[in-house]
Amino acid sequence: MIERLQFPRALFIGVAFTVSILTACGGGGGSTENGSATSAGPSSSPVASPSPSSAPSSNISPTSPSAANAPTSSGSTTASTPVTSTAAQNFQAVTVEPNAYGFANLLMTSVTVCVPGSAICQTVDNVLLDTGSYGLRLFAPALSINLPQVASGQNALATCAAFGSGTTWGTVRTADIRLAGEYAPSTSVQLIADPAYPSVPTSCSNQGFQNIASPAVIGANGILGVGLQSADCPGCATHAYNVYYECSGSGCSPTTAPINAQVTNPVSNFAVDNNGVVVQLPSIPSSGQPSATGTIVFGIGTQENNSLGTARIFTTDPTQNTFSAQYKGTTYNYAFIDSGSNGLFFDDASIAQCSGGSAFFCPPAPLSLSAVVEGLNGSSAPVAFQVSNAETMLASGANAMNNYAALQTGMFDLGLPFFYGRKVYTAIRGRPTPGGTGPYFAF
Known part of the structure; x- marks a missing residue:
């Protein structure tokens, strides 16, 4: 029997266009047995992306992660040595503050990512803390260091994640992740809107009412999913749902993805504080x-x-x-x-x-x-x-x-x-x- 694709993601974000015009994002994440997207509940709410005329423009320089050498406004690039978890360093601040894109009530934190096994690191600020999803997903313009791609056979592995507010499309990369004093080595992350594969497959875009392709869509430089799961899509290890894709010069097609290649909740990769x-x-x-x-x-x-x-x-x-x-x-x-x-x-x-x-x-x-x-x-x-x-x-x-x-x-x-x-x-x-x-x- 075909295993049902499990563990839909939530993340519903409503944005204020002005103080008098509000919108809520409806729909939901999840898939049926054949991998097609399902609604987390009947969606009758009006939906829209932030209004270009009322939401401030992005203050992030749109640079390719493979080409940029200077840090963006989302954080700083530093050279330092990866550290392991220590007893007194298992917590960090989370904040709700005025948002440059017109969103309210967004819980943000900072994440440090490093090229695996190296001292090439960058701290990305204003990352949405999400207990309803699994894994770190950063927008390409927010990242100025080049993280190695995860392979699918001889090609690149990409992923489509369906949320209540739309879908994210991008390649799967590997990073060492630091949160407070915790360390998650060689963890798969999603690079959203990666210019290496900019075309969103129809089977991905059909899963949500909008493509979450820039920080302006959700008011954050990325999503840190620390929810109830470790692996993003356990069923995808054996079945080619429309979640993971193998990408080559001729395009991208659904594929299976082993658990260790999937976008992973970084908390599950910590040495001790991992439950x-x-x-x-x-x-x-x-x-x-x-x-x-x-x-x-x-x-x-x-x-x-x-x-x-x-x-x-x-x-x-x-x-x-x-x-x-x-x-x-x-x-x-x-x-x-x-x-x-x-x-x-x-x-x-x-x-x-x-x-x-x-x-x-x-x-x-x-x-x-x-x-x-x-x-x-x-x-x-x-x-x-x-x-x-x-x-x-x-x-x-x-x-x-x-x-x-x-x-x-x-x-x-x-x-x-x-x-x-x-x-x-x-x-x-x-x-x-x-x-x-x-x-x-x-x-």
């Missing part, structure tokens, strides 16, 4: 605030600063990495926790939406709502949240918001607003932790 992550953000007022700073801690129960404590564990479906949520009498089996989604995305057409055909919610007064989430292990808990007027908050200068929400049918996406005031644990599938073997979320 998951903890994301902690401060509490913020309901009116929002201009910025917020928190922490990502690598590992769960591996050091004193990442113990589970009293956190409740919610195991997830091993084929979808989801649990269930009950909201206003309806059960949504496609529910998940995702720092890469900049809002709460859920199905409630009774809430007033913002002007201009936006899917974002703009109720006349703040709403106090609740849902009940339940893991496959039967663990359940109520989740209280608020929904406020997105236009009003953005007009006040808020960028960090715990009540920023939009309509998305057929699912319940606990995006970044859920993380404020919490420690949220994401345990990698198959990795042991003091709370059991992943995959699970805990908070």
Whole structure:
């Protein structure tokens, strides 16, 4: 029997064109048994890419990674020696700040990548931290060092990743990755919009409503996927879904990709703190605030600063990495926790939406709502949240918001607003932790 392609990616991002015109990104990642894309839930939200007239232009010089020698504005190129994980260096800062592309509520961090086994390194800033996907994906213009390509036979390996906000297309490269004091050697990453193979196959572009080809589309220099999986597409090791492609001078065609060649969650390649992550953000007022700073801690129960404590564990479906949520009498089996989604995305057409055909919610007064989430292990808990007027908050200068929400049918996406005031644990599938073997979320 053909193995079902597993582990769809989330990442729903809504962008504010102006304070009065908002849009939410719908659709979702995933594939059927034959590799065709499926929606993470019925998509009825209006979709659009950032408006060129209202979003500031990129401040990144569009240089080829193979040709550029000077660092771009995304980071710096340095010469240093790779280091291994040490006990006191398993955490680093994550921030929510004003975004040059007009996006709000994006959780960013920095990533250092090196040519494998060398001292040629570059730190890339403003990388979106995403607990709903797996692996590091950087835009080619943001990278000024030349990472070696991963081969597929005698040709190059490329990949198409379907997200809620569109698809990313680019080659697979190998890098040594550093996060805080952690070190992930020889890890496969995606170089998005690699000029070596710029043409997006139709079988890839058909999986999403837009091609995520530049930082302006998602408001970040890349995506750091630290979700519930280690490998990006286990089923692709034996079946040629429309996820991995073999590329030559004559074009690109779907192919299989062994696990060790696939884009990989770098946390799973750490020496010790390799079973998951903890994301902690401060509490913020309901009116929002201009910025917020928190922490990502690598590992769960591996050091004193990442113990589970009293956190409740919610195991997830091993084929979808989801649990269930009950909201206003309806059960949504496609529910998940995702720092890469900049809002709460859920199905409630009774809430007033913002002007201009936006899917974002703009109720006349703040709403106090609740849902009940339940893991496959039967663990359940109520989740209280608020929904406020997105236009009003953005007009006040808020960028960090715990009540920023939009309509998305057929699912319940606990995006970044859920993380404020919490420690949220994401345990990698198959990795042991003091709370059991992943995959699970805990908070």
